[in-house]
Amino acid sequence: MRPPAPASPKLKLYSFWRSSCSQRVRIALNLKGLEYEYKPVNLLANEQSDPEFERLNPIKYVPALVDGDTVIADSFAILLYLEDMYPQHPLLPQDPQKRALNIQIASIVGSSIQPLQNYPNFIEEKLDSNKTIKWTQHHINRGFTALEKLLKGCNTTYATGNEIQLADVFLEPQIYGGVKRFGIDMSIYPVLARLHEAYMEHPAFLAALPEKQPDAPSS
Amino acid sequence: MAVGKPVLYSAWISSCSFRVRIALNLKGVDYEYRAVTWNDPDYEKINPIKYVPALVDGDFVVSDSLAIILYLEDKYSQHPLLPQDLKKKAINLQIANIVCSSIQPLQCYAVIGLLDGRLGSDESFQIVRTYIDKGFRAIEKLLEGCDSKYATGDEIQLADVFLAPQIHAGMTRFQIDMSKYPLLERFYKAYMEIPAFQVAVPEKQPDAPSPGV
Numbered sequence: 001m002r003p004p005a006p007a008s009p010k011l012k013l014y015s016f017w018r019s020s021c022s023q024r025v026r027i028a029l030n031l032k033g034l035e036y037e038y039k040p041v042n043l044l045a046n047e048q049s050d051p052e053f054e055r056l057n058p059i060k061y062v063p064a065l066v067d068g069d070t071v072i073a074d075s076f077a078i079l080l081y082l083e084d085m086y087p088q089h090p091l092l093p094q095d096p097q098k099r100a101l102n103i104q105i106a107s108i109v110g111s112s113i114q115p116l117q118n119y120p121n122f123i124e125e126k127l128d129s130n131k132t133i134k135w136t137q138h139h140i141n142r143g144f145t146a147l148e149k150l151l152k153g154c155n156t157t158y159a160t161g162n163e164i165q166l167a168d169v170f171l172e173p174q175i176y177g178g179v180k181r182f183g184i185d186m187s188i189y190p191v192l193a194r195l196h197e198a199y200m201e202h203p204a205f206l207a208a209l210p211e212k213q214p215d216a217p218s219s
Numbered sequence: 220m221a222v223g224k225p226v227l228y229s230a231w232i233s234s235c236s237f238r239v240r241i242a243l244n245l246k247g248v249d250y251e252y253r254a255v256t257w258n259d260p261d262y263e264k265i266n267p268i269k270y271v272p273a274l275v276d277g278d279f280v281v282s283d284s285l286a287i288i289l290y291l292e293d294k295y296s297q298h299p300l301l302p303q304d305l306k307k308k309a310i311n312l313q314i315a316n317i318v319c320s321s322i323q324p325l326q327c328y329a330v331i332g333l334l335d336g337r338l339g340s341d342e343s344f345q346i347v348r349t350y351i352d353k354g355f356r357a358i359e360k361l362l363e364g365c366d367s368k369y370a371t372g373d374e375i376q377l378a379d380v381f382l383a384p385q386i387h388a389g390m391t392r393f394q395i396d397m398s399k400y401p402l403l404e405r406f407y408k409a410y411m412e413i414p415a416f417q418v419a420v421p422e423k424q425p426d427a428p429s430p431g432v
Binding site for chain 2: 097
């Protein structure tokens with residue numbers, strides 16, 4: 001467990017316990033050893049529409065990061081900001097090809113999988129719950145199939161090497177959510193399954209899990 | 220082995236490909252255009268995940284427009300697309316991600332096609348318009364009071380490279396009324412005066428259908 005944050009840390013993270021985008025940033029903050037104040041935004045109670053939050057992020061998504069008088073929203077933008085401001089435990093390698101692979105993996109998760117798993121919330125009045133879960137599973141499976149091909153032959157501890165990098169920070173919340181919430185069968189994705197086990201041994205990842213957050217339901 | 224010019228696998232109508240074409244043009248990178256159709260069996264050998272666009276640079280293959288463009292940023296320092304200032308850099312990345320995560324994925328064919336079995340094509344069309352509207356309104360708020368030539372300054376940057384194709388698609392494919400988004404409307408007119416953007420438009424690509432067809 002993380003020690004409690006100091007009285008007024010410079011960094012504040014607006015987060016929802018179950019949001020995989022928020023989870024990415026929580027992992028990165030933990031990896032870089034950064035204390036932060038956790039500011040919960042209850043998406044199920046539409047707190048993202050509160051005027052105070054909308055001022056921070058007009059598209060009303062979590063996460064948003066406040067660093068002193070700087071506000072950054074969008075998990076990818078936040079992570080690259082953290083890379084620049086707090087270079088300890090770098091998440092992007094120097095080599096341009098390895099950097100590109102990390103960003104490609106992050107993008108597959110962030111653009112081709114995660115946004116489509118939220119989609120049914122808008123149209124759930126049109127599709128019954130059986131259909132919405134199949135919709136979500138279809139998109140996760142399509143993305144995981146692509147990731148498994150991209151990572152074919154991976155024999156390093158983590159996705160792109162023996163250190164945790166940006167790709168891992170994006171992969172784990174997606175895999176965790178896929179397993180925990182959407183019943184994805186990981187046995188057909190051996191590389192992703194192996195990576196998931198490795199992440200589940202890492203303290204920075206464990207402390208960032210949805211269930212460990214201050215706003216997670218207690219039961 | 221001599222390294223030839225990079226090869227861009229692209230589809231004329233793909234707004235993701237359009238972004239990369241703009242970036243290559245801005246940086247003055249000479250590239251070979253290879254058109255990809257959705258069911259192209261040979262493409263899988265080049266890029267096992269079959270996404271478009273993909274850039275092949277020597278023996279290195281990278282797909283995903285954001286990964287390709289940031290790779291180009293690393294490799295070609297001319298016409299940088301990300302500012303040094305961290306706040307401005309973050310705004311550029313946020314706008315790029317609003318487009319490529321919150322708007323474009325909803326309009327791509329796979330999504331519409333999957334839905335069409337349960338929803339009428341009209342309903343799918345309206346849902347796409349709703350997401351474009353939500354994203355455009357957010358960007359307008361984010362950039363409220365912007366008085367620079369382009370989204371984040373007087374030079375074209377990453378946000379502009381992502382915005383232009385999304386606005387183009389909104390107008391030409393989804394009947395978006397850009398007068399509701401005055402900043403974006405103003406930027407788009409400015410983009411369309413720049414040759415790097417003009418030659419990258421879908422209609423000018425080698426695989427675009429001939430006009431009148």
